[in-house]
Structure formats: structure tokens, C-alpha cells
Amino acid sequence: MYRQFGAAVTVILTTLTALAVMTATASASTEVDNIAHRGGASFAPENTIAACALAQVQGADTCEFDIQQTKDHHLVLIHDQTLNRTTDVEDVFPGRSPWRVSDFTLAEIRRLDAGSWFSPRYRGERVPTLEQALRATSNSRIGLLLEIKHFPANRDIDRLVAAELEDTRPWWSNKRLAVQAFDWQSMRTFHSLMPHIPIALLGKPPTDRLPELAEYAKGISLPHKDLTAEYVDAVHRQGMYVYSGTANRPTVLRRLISYGVDGIMTNRPDHLDAIKREAW
Numbered sequence: 001m002y003r004q005f006g007a008a009v010t011v012i013l014t015t016l017t018a019l020a021v022m023t024a025t026a027s028a029s030t031e032v033d034n035i036a037h038r039g040g041a042s043f044a045p046e047n048t049i050a051a052c053a054l055a056q057v058q059g060a061d062t063c064e065f066d067i068q069q070t071k072d073h074h075l076v077l078i079h080d081q082t083l084n085r086t087t088d089v090e091d092v093f094p095g096r097s098p099w100r101v102s103d104f105t106l107a108e109i110r111r112l113d114a115g116s117w118f119s120p121r122y123r124g125e126r127v128p129t130l131e132q133a134l135r136a137t138s139n140s141r142i143g144l145l146l147e148i149k150h151f152p153a154n155r156d157i158d159r160l161v162a163a164e165l166e167d168t169r170p171w172w173s174n175k176r177l178a179v180q181a182f183d184w185q186s187m188r189t190f191h192s193l194m195p196h197i198p199i200a201l202l203g204k205p206p207t208d209r210l211p212e213l214a215e216y217a218k219g220i221s222l223p224h225k226d227l228t229a230e231y232v233d234a235v236h237r238q239g240m241y242v243y244s245g246t247a248n249r250p251t252v253l254r255r256l257i258s259y260g261v262d263g264i265m266t267n268r269p270d271h272l273d274a275i276k277r278e279a280w
């Protein structure tokens, strides 16, 4: 009789443990920030307002955009240092190779089609300015994660971004908005310019540097292949959040959620939304 009782206790404890893990993962998954990488690059042309609008419909909580500056110091959303992968610049300006973003004025970039390369359905979609993206999303619930690209030609981009965010504050002050970058020193500078805007550092700082970085950063954003539950715990102990770099497959998304990450960048916000809904 005692043996049967012991077996029953084991079954109950195992079940309760499994339920506890599922509940923990489930509760974690409902909180994880669904971040559409480059606005959601799988279903629409990356870094466009159309992509972010679609990502929001698919369940994204935040759109991540890449910021660069034009030759005449305007801020536009584009990932590559050159325009030719994601626009028709080679057709419009055939003699301007290598078609660097920093070699074109805003007026010239505004002439480009940033949608047809992805699908004829998006013909006429433009390279947005940061201001246009802030205005377009100002009345929506969608948060913004703005990555500043510190390429050599973008020398004073931190100051330009800070000035633009100051000028457009009414459009974003009631929403989640954060800035991220690979250049941690530049982010320290940005923090001094805009101390109230949360900053995430891209990369995997050694844990012994986390206390120093926590003086001005609110989060660490790193590739999912570099992520472990232990590292997430170490970052959380400094009061910072952890964003995972781009992950799309449900198996990877679930693993990242089980680590306790606070946000996941994804080109498939629909996948992450479905996993979050399982928990409800």
C-alpha cells in the first residue's frame, strides 16, 4: 500500500512540476514583447510604414526600424548602407554607384520605389523618414524600437535623432519608444542627450560589465544563438531587460520564452502572437 501511495505522490509531484513550468512559460509568453524586426520583413518590404502596419495586425507589439542619415542630414529608415537592395535606385540613378544612402539627398531618396523589389503589391512604397514613421504610428498602440546605425557617414546621427525625437515628442510621448545600437559609447552620449528614452545595447556584454552599462542602458539585445537562461538571469539581476535578436521558428521562440526574455525580434510576428495566444 505504501508503495502505491509513493507512486501516486510521484505522479502528482511530476504533474504539478510540469504544470508549474507550463504556467511559468505561459505567463512569460503573454508578457514577451513581440517586436517586428525591420517592421516585419517576411510579409512586406522591410523598414516601411506598410510593413509596420501589417505587423501590428499580425500581433506585433513593437516595430523595430533602422535609422540612417541622408547626404543633407535627414533621417530615413533603411538597413543597408546602400540603397540598391531595397529600392529601384539603380534604375532611377544609374550612374551613382555604389548608391550609398549618405550620398543621396532626401529629395532624391523620396523619388525611389522601396516596395516593388519585395512585391508588385507594394509598388510605390517609399523609404520613410523617421518623422513620417513617428507620425504614422502616433495614434496606434504599436511601440517603436529605433536602431541607430553608426556608419562612418553618420557622424552626428545621435544628435540628429535626439533633436528629431524632441521635435516630435507629442507624436510618441504616450507610447513605448526605445533606442538601440551596436555602438555602446554612442549610446552613452545619446543617454546624456535624452535621459528619459530607454536604451538597449546590441551585443553580448560580459557579465562583469553589466553593472557599468546598467548606469545608462535599460536593456541588452543579443542574437538568440548567444542567449542562455543564465545570461538572461544575469542581465535581469542588474535591473535590465533582455531582447532576443531575430528569431522566427516556433521551436526557437518557445525556447527563448522559457529563458525568460522580455522581447523577441522576429520577421514572423504571427508565429510569436500564436504562441502568446496559446497561453491565454
Ligand code: G3P
Binding pocket: 037, 064, 066, 079, 147, 202, 221, 222, 223, 244, 245, 246, 265
Ligand atoms: O538584432 C537586432 C537587429 O536589429 C540588429 O541587426 O542587421 O537586422 O539591424 P540588423
Ligand code: CA
Binding pocket: 038, 064, 065, 066, 147
Ligand atoms: Ca536593426
